[in-house]
Amino acid sequence: MSSESAPSSNSFDMLPCPSEAEYQSMAEKVHLTIPDGVVACDKSYRAILGKILLYMNRLKMKAPATWLPDVRPDFQDLLGYVAKNSNAMMMDLTQSGSIAYNNTVEQKIYIGGYFFGMDPLSAISTLIHESRHSVRSADGHVLCRGGDIPRSDGGCDQRFSTSGRTAGAYSYEVLWAAGLALYGIDISRADREFLMSTALTTLASRFNEIPEELAKKTDVLVALDKKGQMFVVDPTTQKFSPIAVKFQFPGESITRIEFAFRNSGVMIFTNQRHLYSWTYRTGLQFYNDGVIPTDMPVYDASRSTLPGAVNRTTFTLLTKDNTVLAAKLLDGKSKLQMVPFIGESDRKSAPPLWRYFLAQFGDNVFLTESGDLYMMSTSVGAMPLFEKKDGLQDAQGWQQGTGGIVYEDLFLLNKSGELKVAKSKYEEIDDDHSITTYSLANKPFSISGRGVKYFQGLRMEAMMNDKGHIFLRKYGAEQFVELSAPDIIDFTIIHNPVLGSKVLPQ
Secondary structure (H helix, E strand, O other): OOOOOOOOOOOOOOOOOOOHHHHHHHHHHHOEOOOOOOOOOOOOHHHHHHHHHHHHHHOOEOOOOOOOOOOHHHHOOHHHHHHHOOOEEEEOOOOOOOOEEEEOOOOEEEEOHHHHHOOHHHHHHHHHHHHHOOOOOOOOEEOOOOOOOOOOOOOEEEEOOOOOOOOOHHHHHHHHHHHHHHHEOOOOHHHHHHHHHHHHHHHHHOEEEOOOOOEEEEEEEEEEEOOOOEEEEEOOOOEEEEEOOOOOOOOOOEEEEEEEOOOOEEEEEEOOOOEEEEEOOOEEEEOOOOOOOOOOOOOEEEEEOOOOOOOOOEEEEEEOOOEEEEEEOOOOOOOOEEEEOOOHHHHHHOOOEEEEEEEOOOEEEEEEOOOOEEEEOOOOOOOOOEEEOOOOOOOOOEEEEEOOOOOOOOEEEEOOOOEEEEEEEEEEOOOOOEEEEEEEEEOOOOOOOOEEEEEEOOOEEEEEEOOOOEEEEEOOOOOOEEEOOOOEEEEEEEEEEEEOOOOOOO
């Protein structure tokens, strides 16, 4: 069997353990403190780390000399790369906010519990990422404006780069994964596809700027009809091309689509209250597979700023009994779990939640089905937790809203189809108190019929009317394209990432 047709090696169950002598030698090379435990090839942290080191040592790529010449040498010997960029590596299972981190002053890499819940290739990518932080000339992390962890401080690189001197840690992850997908030796087709998908997903999610000569993200309009069929829509030809998806549960169909912040694809809600995502790269997948139990009904989902966690957002979902759950890594665990973060008294006093989303630099905006707007406080112990904000209500009631492409705005569509944009004014009262007041202004977007949904892409914005017609226009333009097909009930705009020829010459 050729390596291309071989099964994936990207599972710890498929990977061999090193001999104890090999383990000790590799650990010494990368300055790893081997965890205590019996010498066994099992699922312990000790064994998993041994498997990762052995896999890293065997992963090789044979790239041409012209491919990223100032970066390529770093990927030729992964253990050597980690070794030269870390003085020590050890476990720290007390950390819950990151997979791993590099104390760059001491150049020590600390591995958290979530690291051991990853697949092997992602775990190796994490070690490459953390090692890159030790390079003084490399760009550091900044606040994410969008992506899969929007409004999160230190979660993104400002700019994608291929420079061996300045490329940040996420750039190195993209370049390594893309390079191994192209030029890896004895890599299965499944693992090549996984690596390229990972590179493109990271490209779409973890950079505030992407130079067009290196890569780009393009808008893709996706529509849904009342039969549950999704379509990719070409604004130029006005062609609606069906997307083939197949659910494993009998009778399941799509009822609603939104932008999937996790992978920049489509977030899919179904009649059986399951949550999925779809991209060109991965096809249909459970959203946060392994984190959301399949028997947990999902009514809505968003990134949210949890109380006390300013400049950090977390995946949350709305489930039965008006309950909002957050994905958290509990002490001693290696997998995220959906857990309540709202106290019982706050849950019982909360309004009947219907839709919610992230907006205006981290605000948590909740709508009720009757059209009222509430904000969930980001302060610990706030009373009440959900507040009906003056200046943000509408006599017609709200039917939909969005925080915009980088969650720095608050757009609201009322039940008469009028689009509004919120304005906020922040005032400090004293050292311990402040007040934010809100007002609303019209956002011009004149279409035929009554608007029922508004959404923004990277370079275009769109509104759908009550007849299912979608009106699409570029930012700053007054003219729009009207797109229609029978029985359209929903739409969204996703981002399709593409690496340029400098990274992908083939």
